Amino acid sequence: xxxxxxxxxxxxxxxxxxxxxxxxAVAFLDIRPIRPGHALIVPRRxxxxxxxxxxxxxxxxxxxxxxxxxxxxxxxxxxxxxxxVAGFDVPHAHVHVVPLHDAHDLTSERILNGSVKSxxxxxxxxxxxxxxxxxxxxx
Numbered sequence: 001x002x003x004x005x006x007x008x009x010x011x012x013x014x015x016x017x018x019x020x021x022x023x024x025a026v027a028f029l030d031i032r033p034i035r036p037g038h039a040l041i042v043p044r045r046x047x048x049x050x051x052x053x054x055x056x057x058x059x060x061x062x063x064x065x066x067x068x069x070x071x072x073x074x075x076x077x078x079x080x081x082x083x084x085v086a087g088f089d090v091p092h093a094h095v096h097v098v099p100l101h102d103a104h105d106l107t108s109e110r111i112l113n114g115s116v117k118s119x120x121x122x123x124x125x126x127x128x129x130x131x132x133x134x135x136x137x138x139x
Contacts, residue, residue, distance in 0.1 A: 006092035010044040017124070019131045020067055025060040027068055027097075029127055032118050034098050034105050037076045037127060039068050042094045050085050050093040065097050071134045072099040082106045 009017060010026045017028040019039055030038040041064050043057045053061070069081040078099035084106055085095050098105060119127075 004046055004090070004092050006040075006042045006090055006094060007046050010042050010092075017128065019128070020064050020135065022060040022064060024054075024057045025064055027064045029119075029124050029131075030096065031124065032116055034096075034116055035076070035078070035101060036099075036119075036123065037072050037131075038096065038098045039072075039131075040094050040096060041065055041068070042092055047093050048087065048091040050087060050095075053093055061095055065095060067135075068097040071131060072097065075099075075130055075134055076101075 009028055012018075018026055019029065020027040024045070025041055025043050027039050027041045030040050041061045043053055043061065045057065047053055047057075050058075065083060069083075072078060072081050076099040078101050080100045082098045082100045082105065083095055084098065085093075087093060096106075100106065
């Protein structure tokens, strides 16, 4: 039996991929980003269906989404910041927070035409550093 990859990230005490966390949720960079800065938020508890999460888990997820959206607006200057709850790829409830630069960024077009690729480790490290700096700077 394989271990859920999101459970591994969500239950780690800390990690280089973690952007933000609360007692019940963790935000981290997507390794197959739609756009640079694309992040995921997952509950720490394994639950495949977003709509089965507790009110507290959903609250924490959306609080982290707001913080990420604010950061993405400043760091990536997108036209909009999009949220997506789908959950087909990994059976662990999760929310995508994506800086949108094109109307098709949150459609199937980019996935179907093969333009979504895995991010390079150095690109992820750079993005992690940019987010870390953003969250440490007093506003």
